[in-house]
Amino acid sequence: MPKVKKKIKSSLTKRFKVTKTGKVMFVHQYGRNHQLKKPGSRKRRQNEPGILAKPLAKKIKKMLGYT
Numbered sequence: 767m768p769k770v771k772k773k774i775k776s777s778l779t780k781r782f783k784v785t786k787t788g789k790v791m792f793v794h795q796y797g798r799n800h801q802l803k804k805p806g807s808r809k810r811r812q813n814e815p816g817i818l819a820k821p822l823a824k825k826i827k828k829m830l831g832y833t
Contacts, residue, residue: 767818770809772831774829774830774831775829775830778826778829778830779830782818782826782830783815784827784830784832788823789817789818789823790817790818790822790823790827791815791816791817792815792816792817792818793815793816794811794812794813794814794815794816796812797812797813799807817831821828828830
């Protein structure tokens with residue numbers, strides 16, 4: 767009897783990425799539009815990928831099928 771294929775949340779695969787060490791990275795919001803009115807420090811901060819906190823990362827990894 768074949769194994770049941772594990773279902774993952776496909777919307778989360780577009781929003782999050784899991785690193786080799788197991789950290790969950792995401793792209794900051796509000797970084798696309800209205801660039802002229804935002805200060806440069808904010809734009810630089812939003813350009814870096816964010817890392818989720820451990821409790822939330824655990825839930826995201828479970829939904830992505832990493833456990």
